[in-house]
Amino acid sequence: MLEIRKKHSLIKTLFLTILELIYPEEDICFICDTYDDSIDEENICLKCKENLRFISDNKCSICGKPLQSDAVIKKCYNCKKHPYYFSKAVAALEYEGIIKEVIYKYKYGNKPYIYKALGALLVQAIRESDININDIDIIVPVPLHRFKIIKRGFNQSELLAKYISDAFNIPISVKNLIRSKMTVRQNNLDRLNRRSNIKRAFKIKKKDDFIGKNIILVDDIFTTGITADECSKELVQAGARDIIVVTLATGKSN
Ligand SMILES: [Zn+2]
Numbered sequence: 616m617l618e619i620r621k622k623h624s625l626i627k628t629l630f631l632t633i634l635e636l637i638y639p640e641e642d643i644c645f646i647c648d649t650y651d652d653s654i655d656e657e658n659i660c661l662k663c664k665e666n667l668r669f670i671s672d673n674k675c676s677i678c679g680k681p682l683q684s685d686a687v688i689k690k691c692y693n694c695k696k697h698p699y700y701f702s703k704a705v706a707a708l709e710y711e712g713i714i715k716e717v718i719y720k721y722k723y724g725n726k727p728y729i730y731k732a733l734g735a736l737l738v739q740a741i742r743e744s745d746i747n748i749n750d751i752d753i754i755v756p757v758p759l760h761r762f763k764i765i766k767r768g769f770n771q772s773e774l775l776a777k778y779i780s781d782a783f784n785i786p787i788s789v790k791n792l793i794r795s796k797m798t799v800r801q802n803n804l805d806r807l808n809r810r811s812n813i814k815r816a817f818k819i820k821k822k823d824d825f826i827g828k829n830i831i832l833v834d835d836i837f838t839t840g841i842t843a844d845e846c847s848k849e850l851v852q853a854g855a856r857d858i859i860v861v862t863l864a865t866g867k868s869n
Pocket residue numbers: 644645646647648649659660661662663664
């Protein structure tokens with residue numbers, strides 16, 4: 616067992632080393648692929664930064680989605696109707712414009728190194744939010760099914776979670792919450808079918824590890840919140856105290 620674990624961590628270290636090697640030159644923008652002297656260590660040029668749609672203060676206090684009008688009660692229609700297992704969700708950006716292409720390129724274009732630019736945006740969003748980072752015990756990425764990891768080569772949420780874990784020096788847990796059921800892509804399903812598609816897709820191997828813990832759950836996109844909610848349900852049922860969902864981008868509220 617120990618041998619297997621050693622092998623796993625060796626493969627992981629190797630993978631991250633390879634990732635560093637295939638990393639493009641420093642002065643390139645990961646979003647538009649152009650060279651620019653002004654590019655900082657986040658690898659995003661000024662023009663692209665201006666085009667990103669950061670979430671403003673006019674957002675739902677629960678799911679973090681931008682609200683359509685300047686409402687007095689900061690709660691969207693969905694959050695009034697369906698309570699979640701997580702206490703709140705925070706996103707860096709609206710899932711609009713160039714970030715859609717970047718996330719697609721990151722996930723399906725074999726460009727895992729983009730996680731550094733996206734991770735920096737997430738860290739900035741956490742710093743600007745009301746999350747009390749000192750209260751967080753563990754960072755947990757939304758898991759992918761192992762067949763999908765083999766196909767894609769990496770879990771996009773795990774790399775983002777790793778970036779957050781390193782930035783705040785909080786431990787990451789990647790092998791305990793697992794996706795045990797293969798699910799079809801949620802994009803083309805309505806809310807009801809999304810829920811039944813993802814239902815019981817996740818499992819926790821060692822529940823004791825999450826008892827009494829405050830957790831940041833990391834995913835790339837928040838749409839209906841159903842995936843994050845199913846993961847949160849497992850974590851809460853395992854005894855976790857509080858779950859805050861952090862995603863790179865979030866869709867529009869209802
Ligand atoms: Zn750019």
